Amino acid sequence: MTQILQVSKLNKRFGGVTVARDIDFALDEGAMHCLIGPNGAGKSSFFRLLLGEHAPDSGTITFRGRDITPLRSFQRIREGISVKFQVPGIFKALSVRQNLQIAFQHHLHGASLTGTIRQVLDFTGLTSEAATPAGVLSHGQQQWLEIGMAVGVEPRLLLLDEPTAGMSPDETRKTGEMLHDLNARGITILAVEHDMAFVQQIAHSVTVLHMGAIFAQGSIDQITAHPGVQEIYLGAVDA
Amino acid sequence: QDGPIKIGVLEDQSGDFAAATAVKVHAIELATKEINDAGGIDGRPIELVVYDTQSDNRRYQEFMRRVLQQDEVDVVFAGFSSASREAYRPIVNQFDGLAFYNNQYEGGVCDANMIVTGAVPEQQFSTLIPWMMETYGPNVYTLAADYNFGQISAEWVRQIVEEEGGTMAGEEFIPLGVSQFSQTIQNIQQSDADFVVTLLVGAAQASYYEQANAANVGLPMASSVNVGQGYEHKRFTPPSLADMYVTTNYIEEIDSPASTDFVERFRAMFPDEPYINQEAANSYIGINLYKQMVERAGSTDHDAIRAVLAEGDVCFDGPSGNVCLDPRSQHMSHTIFLAKVEDDHSITFPETWENIEPYWLGDAGCDLTQNDPSAQYTPSSPPPAP
Amino acid sequence: MEFFTAILSITYQFGDAFAFLVISCAGLAVIFGMMGVINLAHGEFIMCGAYVTAATARAGLALPVAILCGALAAAAIGMVLERTVMRHLYHRPMDSIIATWGISLIATQGVLILLGPTMQGVGTPLGSMALGDRSYSLYRLVLFAAAVGLLGGLYLLFYHTRFGVIARATIQRPAMARALGVDTRRVYGLTFGLGAGLAGLAGGLYAPTMTMVPTMGATFIVESFVTVVVGGADIFLGAAPAAAILAIIKASLTAWYGQLFGQIGLLVAVIVVIRIMPGGLSAVVKRWQR
Amino acid sequence: MSRAEALDAPAAPARSRARQWLSRLEGPQTMGRGPAFWVAMAAVVLAAAVYPLFSNDYTVGNAAYFLVWTFMAMGLGVVWGYCGALSFGQTAFFGLAGYAYGVITINIGSAYGLTWLALILSVGLGGAFALLIGYFMFYGRIKGVFIGIVTLSVTLVLETFMAQTAGPQWAIGAARLNGFNGMSGMPPLTVPWFGGDVVLYSGTALYYVLLAMVVAVYLGLRMLLNAPFGNVLVAIRENPERTEMLGYDIRLYQMLAFGLGGALAGLSGALYTAWGQYITPSSMGLTSAALPIVWVAVGGRRDITATLLGSVLVIAGFQALTIYGSQYALVVMGALLVFTVMVTPDGVVATLMQRLGRIFGKAG
Amino acid sequence: MRDTVLLQTTGLCSGYGGEQVLQGVDLTLNAGEIVAVIGRNGVGKSTLMRTLIGLLPTSAGSIRFGGQDVTQMGANHRALQGIGYIPQGRDVFPDLSVRENLMVGEVAGAGRPAPDYDLINRFFPILKDRARQRAGTLSGGQQQQLAIGRAMVSHPRLMLLDEPSEGIQPSIIKDISRNMRELNAQTGVAVLLVEQNLDLIVSMAQRGYVMEKGRIVATLGPDEISSRDAVRRHLTI
Ligand SMILES: Nc1ncnc2c1ncn2[C@@H]1O[C@H](COP(=O)(O)OP(=O)(O)OP(=O)(O)O)[C@@H](O)[C@H]1O
Ligand SMILES: Nc1ncnc2c1ncn2[C@@H]1O[C@H](COP(=O)(O)OP(=O)(O)OP(=O)(O)O)[C@@H](O)[C@H]1O
Ligand SMILES: NC(N)=O
Ligand SMILES: [Mg+2]
Numbered sequence A: 001m002t003q004i005l006q007v008s009k010l011n012k013r014f015g016g017v018t019v020a021r022d023i024d025f026a027l028d029e030g031a032m033h034c035l036i037g038p039n040g041a042g043k044s045s046f047f048r049l050l051l052g053e054h055a056p057d058s059g060t061i062t063f064r065g066r067d068i069t070p071l072r073s074f075q076r077i078r079e080g081i082s083v084k085f086q087v088p089g090i091f092k093a094l095s096v097r098q099n100l101q102i103a104f105q106h107h108l109h110g111a112s113l114t115g116t117i118r119q120v121l122d123f124t125g126l127t128s129e130a131a132t133p134a135g136v137l138s139h140g141q142q143q144w145l146e147i148g149m150a151v152g153v154e155p156r157l158l159l160l161d162e163p164t165a166g167m168s169p170d171e172t173r174k175t176g177e178m179l180h181d182l183n184a185r186g187i188t189i190l191a192v193e194h195d196m197a198f199v200q201q202i203a204h205s206v207t208v209l210h211m212g213a214i215f216a217q218g219s220i221d222q223i224t225a226h227p228g229v230q231e232i233y234l235g236a237v238d239a
Numbered sequence B: 001q002d003g004p005i006k007i008g009v010l011e012d013q014s015g016d017f018a019a020a021t022a023v024k025v026h027a028i029e030l031a032t033k034e035i036n037d038a039g040g041i042d043g044r045p046i047e048l049v050v051y052d053t054q055s056d057n058r059r060y061q062e063f064m065r066r067v068l069q070q071d072e073v074d075v076v077f078a079g080f081s082s083a084s085r086e087a088y089r090p091i092v093n094q095f096d097g098l099a100f101y102n103n104q105y106e107g108g109v110c111d112a113n114m115i116v117t118g119a120v121p122e123q124q125f126s127t128l129i130p131w132m133m134e135t136y137g138p139n140v141y142t143l144a145a146d147y148n149f150g151q152i153s154a155e156w157v158r159q160i161v162e163e164e165g166g167t168m169a170g171e172e173f174i175p176l177g178v179s180q181f182s183q184t185i186q187n188i189q190q191s192d193a194d195f196v197v198t199l200l201v202g203a204a205q206a207s208y209y210e211q212a213n214a215a216n217v218g219l220p221m222a223s224s225v226n227v228g229q230g231y232e233h234k235r236f237t238p239p240s241l242a243d244m245y246v247t248t249n250y251i252e253e254i255d256s257p258a259s260t261d262f263v264e265r266f267r268a269m270f271p272d273e274p275y276i277n278q279e280a281a282n283s284y285i286g287i288n289l290y291k292q293m294v295e296r297a298g299s300t301d302h303d304a305i306r307a308v309l310a311e312g313d314v315c316f317d318g319p320s321g322n323v324c325l326d327p328r329s330q331h332m333s334h335t336i337f338l339a340k341v342e343d344d345h346s347i348t349f350p351e352t353w354e355n356i357e358p359y360w361l362g363d364a365g366c367d368l369t370q371n372d373p374s375a376q377y378t379p380s381s382p383p384p385a386p
Numbered sequence C: 001m002e003f004f005t006a007i008l009s010i011t012y013q014f015g016d017a018f019a020f021l022v023i024s025c026a027g028l029a030v031i032f033g034m035m036g037v038i039n040l041a042h043g044e045f046i047m048c049g050a051y052v053t054a055a056t057a058r059a060g061l062a063l064p065v066a067i068l069c070g071a072l073a074a075a076a077i078g079m080v081l082e083r084t085v086m087r088h089l090y091h092r093p094m095d096s097i098i099a100t101w102g103i104s105l106i107a108t109q110g111v112l113i114l115l116g117p118t119m120q121g122v123g124t125p126l127g128s129m130a131l132g133d134r135s136y137s138l139y140r141l142v143l144f145a146a147a148v149g150l151l152g153g154l155y156l157l158f159y160h161t162r163f164g165v166i167a168r169a170t171i172q173r174p175a176m177a178r179a180l181g182v183d184t185r186r187v188y189g190l191t192f193g194l195g196a197g198l199a200g201l202a203g204g205l206y207a208p209t210m211t212m213v214p215t216m217g218a219t220f221i222v223e224s225f226v227t228v229v230v231g232g233a234d235i236f237l238g239a240a241p242a243a244a245i246l247a248i249i250k251a252s253l254t255a256w257y258g259q260l261f262g263q264i265g266l267l268v269a270v271i272v273v274i275r276i277m278p279g280g281l282s283a284v285v286k287r288w289q290r
Numbered sequence D: 001m002s003r004a005e006a007l008d009a010p011a012a013p014a015r016s017r018a019r020q021w022l023s024r025l026e027g028p029q030t031m032g033r034g035p036a037f038w039v040a041m042a043a044v045v046l047a048a049a050v051y052p053l054f055s056n057d058y059t060v061g062n063a064a065y066f067l068v069w070t071f072m073a074m075g076l077g078v079v080w081g082y083c084g085a086l087s088f089g090q091t092a093f094f095g096l097a098g099y100a101y102g103v104i105t106i107n108i109g110s111a112y113g114l115t116w117l118a119l120i121l122s123v124g125l126g127g128a129f130a131l132l133i134g135y136f137m138f139y140g141r142i143k144g145v146f147i148g149i150v151t152l153s154v155t156l157v158l159e160t161f162m163a164q165t166a167g168p169q170w171a172i173g174a175a176r177l178n179g180f181n182g183m184s185g186m187p188p189l190t191v192p193w194f195g196g197d198v199v200l201y202s203g204t205a206l207y208y209v210l211l212a213m214v215v216a217v218y219l220g221l222r223m224l225l226n227a228p229f230g231n232v233l234v235a236i237r238e239n240p241e242r243t244e245m246l247g248y249d250i251r252l253y254q255m256l257a258f259g260l261g262g263a264l265a266g267l268s269g270a271l272y273t274a275w276g277q278y279i280t281p282s283s284m285g286l287t288s289a290a291l292p293i294v295w296v297a298v299g300g301r302r303d304i305t306a307t308l309l310g311s312v313l314v315i316a317g318f319q320a321l322t323i324y325g326s327q328y329a330l331v332v333m334g335a336l337l338v339f340t341v342m343v344t345p346d347g348v349v350a351t352l353m354q355r356l357g358r359i360f361g362k363a364g
Numbered sequence E: 001m002r003d004t005v006l007l008q009t010t011g012l013c014s015g016y017g018g019e020q021v022l023q024g025v026d027l028t029l030n031a032g033e034i035v036a037v038i039g040r041n042g043v044g045k046s047t048l049m050r051t052l053i054g055l056l057p058t059s060a061g062s063i064r065f066g067g068q069d070v071t072q073m074g075a076n077h078r079a080l081q082g083i084g085y086i087p088q089g090r091d092v093f094p095d096l097s098v099r100e101n102l103m104v105g106e107v108a109g110a111g112r113p114a115p116d117y118d119l120i121n122r123f124f125p126i127l128k129d130r131a132r133q134r135a136g137t138l139s140g141g142q143q144q145q146l147a148i149g150r151a152m153v154s155h156p157r158l159m160l161l162d163e164p165s166e167g168i169q170p171s172i173i174k175d176i177s178r179n180m181r182e183l184n185a186q187t188g189v190a191v192l193l194v195e196q197n198l199d200l201i202v203s204m205a206q207r208g209y210v211m212e213k214g215r216i217v218a219t220l221g222p223d224e225i226s227s228r229d230a231v232r233r234h235l236t237i
C-alpha cells in the first residue's frame, strides 16, 4: 500500500518546551489512524506542523509523494488535506449555511455545492439551524459544524483534533460510523482522541505521543495493554 | 437696486487657527455695524452671511460655492491660511466672484478676483531685516515653518540679508505641527547668529519661544508673523518673547489716536476680545474700502468696482493710518510698525515706516489692469517675462 | 571637549525625545493595552491636564502640586466618561474609536467656546545649565526622569500587584473575571481613570513648555499612538524599547538632517519596525525572554 | 425551503455567467433583498435622478460633492467592514490619485476627453499603490491595529512630504506641487461634445455623471461581495486562520481587497480634485484620515448599502450642522457621534434597515 | 449538613436575546452533594450553568443559594458567596501566566481561609511546573486543570463544573474524578457537574438530572447514576 503521508525527523521547540522530537511517522493511504497521548504531549502541535501553521525547526513532511514542507498552509490544504481543530474553528458571526458554503466553494460550485451543503446539514443534524449564526450554537453543535466543514470537500487526508469532545456517547458512536463511511470512500483519517471507546471503534492502529516524541505504536489492543502507556496516559486500570 | 449688500464671511471660528481669526469676524461685524448705523453703503445696509470654516480647506470650498451660488453675496471676505485661500480661489474664479483676503501672507497672488489687504514680505522684511542687521549684526538664523509661507518668507529674508551684505548663519524649516525644539535650539546656539528670524506658524510651533527661553538661547528675534497675528506675547509667560521684533501693520498697542479710538470702539462691542491683531484691522479696513469702491462705482458690479480701483486712489484712513490699494496687484500699502517685545512683554515701537507699497508683484510684471493670470508668483518663480 | 559636548548633546536629544514619547504614550498605553479601547480623545485628556495645571499654577499652587491637580482632574473626567459612555462600548472596540473621536470634538470645541482660543501658560521652571557653547533646560532632565519613573511604576503596578493582574484578567475575559468575583465595572473604571490621569499627567508635565490651546492634544496624538503600537500587544514590555528605538531614530535624523527628516523618519521607522516585527516589539521581547 | 435556500438553489447549467452575476445582487453579504427592497432602491435612484428638476444649481452641485466622497467610503467598507482590516490611511490613496489627476491633466490638457484618461490612470495609480502597501502589510503578516498604524503612517508621511514641496523645484512637468498651499490649475472633467467640450463643473451634468458612477459601483460591489470572493473576505474577517485552513490564500484576498479599497479611495480623490480644481496635502492629514472611518462606522460598516447611504447622510449632516450651528457645530457633531454609537451599535443606517427589514420582512 | 439545601432553582428561565433556552428548570442541590446534569448537545446545560453563576440574567423563576435569594445578584457577588465556575471551554486568561490565573481566583476568596496551594499542586502538579508559562499556550488538558485549580483557590461551597472531561486524557479524567471526590469529602464542597463522559458521571455523581430542551425531564437516583447502562439510556433519548 502506498503511503499518503511521511514525516521524517520532525523537530520543533517553543522556548523550553519541545513539542516535536525527531518524529518519524508514516500513514498508509486509506488508513484510519489515531494519535493519542497525554495532555500537552504535542498532538495538536503535530497537526499544526503538518498544516504549516508552525514551521518546523528541522525535518520534512511529504504528502502524496510531494515534499510539502516549504508550502504555505493554504497550499497544503489544496493538496487535499482537511482539518477540524481542537477549539472549534468556525465563523461565529456567519450562519451555519455560510460556514459550509465558504468551506466548500473552493472545490464545489453550483448544484454540487448546494447539494453537498444540504447533505452535510442533514448528517450533522443542523438543518434546522442552517440560518443560525454559528456562534450561538452549543459547543457540541459547533463541533459538528466543524466536522461537516472538514469532510464535505472529500479530502484525501482528514485531520481531526478531538472530534468527539463534548459529544454524548451516542453522538460519539455516530461520529465513528460516519468516519467509517468516509474511510470507505477512500479518505485517509488521522484523529487525535482521548475517548478510548471511540479510538477502539475507529482506529486500525494507534500512535502514542509523549513529550513530543513517539512513545509507542501498534494496534489498539497492544497499546491499551502497554504498561508505559497505561502509566502516562490511561491511568491505573481500575475505577 | 435696493436691498441689502450681502457680504460673505468665511473665517475659522474653530479649529487650529481660531485663536488668530475669531477676531477677524468681530472686526467685520464692527465695521458693518458702524456703516449700517451711518446709513449703509449708498443707503443700502450690509448683511453678513457668516460661516465657520473650522480651519478646514474643504469647508472653504464648500462654503465659497455656497455664498457665491446660493446666497449670491456681492463680495466675500475669506481665509486665514494661504492654503485656504488657494482652496477657494478656483471657485471664486469659476463664478467670477470678488474676494478679500485680509491676511498677511507670503505674497504673490496676482488674481483680478482677489483683493488683498494683508501685509506682504516686501513690506515686512525690507524694513525689518536691515534694521535688525544694523542693530544686532549681520549673521542671521532663519527658523521657518516648512510650507509655502515659511519657505517663501525665508527666501525673502535670505535675499535681503545677502543684499545687505550679511550672511545666513543658518536656515531651518519646521514641519507644521512640530512642538519640540530641543535640537533646533542647539543648532541655533552652535551657529554664530546675531539674531533669529522666527517665521513659525500655528499653536504647536509657538512652543518654541518657551523652550528657547528655558534653554537660555538669549538671542534677539525678528518676525513678520508672530505677535502681530498670534499675540504670543500675551499668551506666554514673560520673558520668553523678550527681544522679539516684529514688523506689523497694526496691533492694539499702537498708540495713535486712530488706534486707541479703534480699540475703544472694538472693546465696546466685544469686551472680551483677547487681542486685536493686524488681521482684525485689515478686515475692518477691507469693509471700508469696499464701501468706498461700491459708492464710487455706484454698484456692486465687479467690473465697475475694478474700474474704480484702477483709478489708483482707493484709500482709507484707518486704525493703522492711511492705506491705499495698488491697482496693478490689488494689494494694499501699509504703514509698518516695528514692535519690540520688552522683558515684561509690554510693547514699544522703536521705528515706524510710513506708506510702504506692495511693490514686488507690480515690478515683477503683474498688472491686473491689463490681464488676469489668476496665479501666485514667488521670487523664485516669478511671472513669465512678457 | 568638543567630542564630549557632542556626545552630551546627542544624549540629551535622545533623552528628550524618549521622554516625550514615553510620557505622551503612557495613558494611551494603559487604555489601549489594557482595555483595547482606541482612545482618540487621548490628546484632549492631555489638554485637560495641561489646562488645569496652568490654571492652578497661576492661581498660586506650586508647580508639582499643580501638575498633580492636572492629572487628577483628567482622571476624574476619565472616570465619569467611563461610567457614562465607554462602559457601553467595551465589546465594540471599533465603535470606541468613533465615540472617543466625538468626545474629542466636544472637548476641543467646548474648551474653545468656554475658555477662549488660548490660555496663558506657566513659565518653565528650573532655568538652564550651560556646558560649552550650549545650554540646556534643566526641566528637560526632570521630564526624562519622569518618563523613566513612569515606566517603572506602571510595570510594577501591572505586573507585580494584585490590581494589575486582576485588571489584565478582566480585560482578557471579562465574563470569566466576573464569575471569579471580580467587580469588573470597578476595574474598568479605575483602569480608564488611570489612563486618563496619565494623559493628564503628560499634559501637566509639558504644560510649562508649550502653547496652551484647545487643540494642543493633537501634537501628542500621532507620536503616542505610534509608540504604543510599535510596542505591541504587551504594552509594558513594549513601550520602553519602542520609545527608545523611535527616539534614537528621531533624534539622530533630526540632528543630522533636520526636523522634516526627523518627522518623516519616525513614521517610516514605524512602518519598517512593524514590518520586521509584525507583533510589535513586545512579541520579540517575550520570545527572547524565554 | 427557506428563502436563503431558494437563493442558493441549483443553478441550471445553461444559465449564463451574466445571469449568475446578476443573481449575486442579492446574497448573504448584503442586506436587502426581494422586490420590496429593489422597488425602494429604484425609488431612491429615481428620486435622486429627478430631484435636480426641482432644485437649484447650488444644491445639486453640493449633492454632487457629497457623492464624490462615497467611493472612498464604500472602499473602506470593503476593506474594513467586509475584510476586517481597519485602514486609517485611505486618504493616502485619495491624495495620491488626486495629485495624479492634477499632474496628468496639467501636463496633457483636457481636450478630447483626456481628463477621463487621467481619471482612469489616477484611479489605477491609487489602486496600484494600495496593492503595494497591501502586499507589504499582508505578506508581512501585519494585522489588526498594526494595519491601522502602518496606513496612518503612510498617509502622514505623504502629507508631511507634500507639505514642504512649495519650491519651484517640486514640479512634475508643467505641474507645480506647490506644498501645503495645494496644487491648483487642473481642469475639471470634460466630455467631448459636438460644438465644444462639456465641462463638468460642479453642476447638474457632473451630478448625473457621479450618480451613474455611484449606482454602478454600488451594484458592482454588491455582486462582488456576494460572489465567492466576498464570502472569503468575510471569512477572513471572522477567522483568518480558519480561512487559510480551508485552502484560501488569505493574503492574496486581503491584498486584492485592499487594492480595491485603494482604487475606490483614488476615484474619490481624482473626482475631488476635478471638482474643486484643487488638492492639498491636508487631505492626507490626520483629520481627513479619520473622517472616512467616522462616515463608515456611523452608517454601518458591515453592509455596503448602509455604508453608502450612511456616509452621504453623515457628510451632508455635518455640513448642515456647520452651516447652521456656527461654532457649536463641532460640539453637536461630537455629541451626535457619541449618541449614535451608543444607541445603534451596527450603525445608523444598518440598524434602520434591519428594523425596516423586520417590518417588511414577511412581505419582502 | 448534607441535608441543608445549598442551591435551589424554581421555574428558572433564561436565554439569549429573544430566545428562551431554559424553560423552567427546577433543581435542588444539598450541601456537600455531587449532582450531575446530563443531556444531549444543545439542550441548555451550559446555559443553566451560566445562569446559575449569573453571567446570563434570569428572565423568570428564582435561584436560592445558601438560604439567600441570589436571583438578582451579579456574577461577581455570587462568586463571593461561594460559587465557583469552571466553564466549558475553560476560559483561562490566555495572556496571564498560570500563577497569575490562580491569583485572579483569589478574589472570590475574600473573607475565607487562605488558598490551599499545596492541595492544588498535589492535585494538578503541572500547575506548579508551568507556573510562569502563559496560560494560552498550555495544551487543552492543561488548561482544564488550571481552570479547576483556579476555582479551588477561593474555597467555594459549590463548584459548577461544565464538561470537565472534554479533551482530557483518560488518566487525568480519573484523577479529576478522584480529586473532586476527595475535595468533596475533605471540604464538603458541593459540585454541580455537567457531563457526557460516562466514566466520569458514574464515578463521581451521587445523583443526577436529565435535561431536554431546557427542562429537567427526569431525575436519577444514586442507583441509576452509578449504572453505565442507565445513564447511557438517558443520554441517547
Ligand atoms: N506557542 C507555544 N508556545 C509555547 N509553548 C507551546 C506553544 N504551543 C504549544 N505549547 C506547549 O507545547 C505542548 C504541547 O501542546 P499541544 O497543544 O500540542 O498538546 P496536545 O498534545 O494537543 O494536548 P491536549 O491533549 O491537551 O490538547 C504543551 O506543553 C504546550 O504548553
Ligand atoms: N451565546 C449564545 N447566544 C444565543 N444562543 C445561544 C448562545 N449559546 C448557546 N445558545 C443556544 O442555546 C441552546 C443551548 O445551548 P447550551 O450551550 O446551553 O447547550 P449545552 O446543553 O451545553 O450543549 P453542549 O453539550 O453541546 O455543550 C443552543 O441551542 C444554542 O444554540
Ligand atoms: N498666510 C499665512 N500666514 O499662511
Ligand atoms: Mg491538543
Ligand SMILES: [Mg+2]
Pocket: A138, A139, A140, E045, E046, E047, E088, E162
Ligand atoms: Mg455545553
